[in-house]
Amino acid sequence: MEQKLVAVTVNKAGFEYDIHSLVKAFYPECDVKVSVEGQDVFYSSSEDYPDLSISFQEDKILLTLVGVKESGSESSFGGKKVEILPDMERSEVKNRLKQLIYVTLSEHTGRLLPWGTLTGIRPTKIPMTLLEQGKDEKEILSYMKETYLVSEEKGLLSIDIAKRERELLSTLHYRDGYSLYIGIPFCPTTCLYCSFTSYPIVSWKKRIDDYLTALEKEIDFTAEIYKDKILDTVYIGGGTPTTLEAEELDRLLGKLKNTLDFSEVKEFTVEAGRADSITEEKLAVLMKWGVTRISVNPQTMKQETLDLIGRRHTVEQVKEAFHLARNMGFSNINMDLILGLPGEKEEDVARTIEAVEALMPDSLTVHSLAIKRASKLNRWIEENGITALHNTDETMKIAAKGAADMDMVPYYLYRQKNMSGNFENVGYAKEGKFGIYNILIMEEKQTILALGAGSITKRVFPDGRIERCDNVKDVGLYIEKIDEMIERKQKLFED
Numbered sequence: 001m002e003q004k005l006v007a008v009t010v011n012k013a014g015f016e017y018d019i020h021s022l023v024k025a026f027y028p029e030c031d032v033k034v035s036v037e038g039q040d041v042f043y044s045s046s047e048d049y050p051d052l053s054i055s056f057q058e059d060k061i062l063l064t065l066v067g068v069k070e071s072g073s074e075s076s077f078g079g080k081k082v083e084i085l086p087d088m089e090r091s092e093v094k095n096r097l098k099q100l101i102y103v104t105l106s107e108h109t110g111r112l113l114p115w116g117t118l119t120g121i122r123p124t125k126i127p128m129t130l131l132e133q134g135k136d137e138k139e140i141l142s143y144m145k146e147t148y149l150v151s152e153e154k155g156l157l158s159i160d161i162a163k164r165e166r167e168l169l170s171t172l173h174y175r176d177g178y179s180l181y182i183g184i185p186f187c188p189t190t191c192l193y194c195s196f197t198s199y200p201i202v203s204w205k206k207r208i209d210d211y212l213t214a215l216e217k218e219i220d221f222t223a224e225i226y227k228d229k230i231l232d233t234v235y236i237g238g239g240t241p242t243t244l245e246a247e248e249l250d251r252l253l254g255k256l257k258n259t260l261d262f263s264e265v266k267e268f269t270v271e272a273g274r275a276d277s278i279t280e281e282k283l284a285v286l287m288k289w290g291v292t293r294i295s296v297n298p299q300t301m302k303q304e305t306l307d308l309i310g311r312r313h314t315v316e317q318v319k320e321a322f323h324l325a326r327n328m329g330f331s332n333i334n335m336d337l338i339l340g341l342p343g344e345k346e347e348d349v350a351r352t353i354e355a356v357e358a359l360m361p362d363s364l365t366v367h368s369l370a371i372k373r374a375s376k377l378n379r380w381i382e383e384n385g386i387t388a389l390h391n392t393d394e395t396m397k398i399a400a401k402g403a404a405d406m407d408m409v410p411y412y413l414y415r416q417k418n419m420s421g422n423f424e425n426v427g428y429a430k431e432g433k434f435g436i437y438n439i440l441i442m443e444e445k446q447t448i449l450a451l452g453a454g455s456i457t458k459r460v461f462p463d464g465r466i467e468r469c470d471n472v473k474d475v476g477l478y479i480e481k482i483d484e485m486i487e488r489k490q491k492l493f494e495d
């Protein structure tokens, strides 16, 4: 099925990305093309969709919806405008432009976006900055509502989370500390919606030793370069780290604990995401090396959906893995859920939440399905002619209520591009069980050294500047070029 198109023309370059992301939020099912007059090829919108024309003039921006084709007849909307001043800062012009687009499209489609004009991935950064400037809650809320047209509910949620994050982060060593990420890019099978660096473990079984050897070189490098820094949190993710055999996990965790100073580590997480990768032996290894937090992720408790999305494990296996971990003494277990999965309605989400509540995890991370271009899900949707996946305010509320019933509060939040229903991902946790690393990765306030194929190291400088260094995604290349990658990291950490 051919994807519908919404075309936008603009007479000035520089705001294409902002225009694209906001128009896309109103028309998630469409491809959006933004063309600059005199530079790009022009497009025309598909039938039943308007052509948008944006014109920057001396003292205003004008937006016109042209030629709205409704059942064959041509109609046209008048223009809307917003004032701008010649000496206005770019950010202010951008805000006004986005308000103009939002108001026009909201009127035309009859839709309100819960996050208003905010299309970025970290809406909590705004209240966080304002809190740091000494603003109070009321001032922040009205600023978010007026400037970004955010709903009262989302405004309050982001302020609530920013306050909690601030408190949690105050216990970390920003300047003298760092966090460590290790990527294990293997999974039992590839999920339909996956766009992470992940390869089926069967194809790499024979190279795991080499992969661990490469990781060990990176661990030695970390110990050397950061011998004077304090290690605050450690996160082993992927992929699914527990696809490694128990002996392999033992080798990796042993090397870590024997090489780095863990005396100040506040959180040591290993994602045991897929129930089909968890065994008693492997959990015993995690326990032996002092892992404090694990994640057992069902995504949904509906078997039909699990089969459809290629998880290849059963609901029963999730429950068994969870009970096993609990009985072995894990006292901080997270569960990940995805809302908006193909075929799932409110009642499915309610049933999933009910099943999760019976297990009583310590934290719950609720994702809204994001359809990434590289995922098999994207192809599946196209092949099956699905135009919209079902995620609603109602399902988000069911999950939020379930978390509240389990005495959890929201503690981190982020958004992704192309998210079902334009909602957000929210981490809920019981008091004292917050995932600190999750906050760190979002707020970008501390250096995160990342090891393994496809991982991205971010160095945060004292002035807040951030520089990155990416490891190659291809496992074979990662193993082969490990010295080169360490050299690149070395450069990043030269003062």
Ligand code: SF4
Binding pocket: 186, 187, 189, 190, 191, 193, 194, 195, 196, 197, 198, 238, 239, 240, 273, 274
């Ligand atoms: S478990 Fe996660 S990383 Fe692995 S295939 Fe599924 S979505 Fe991708």
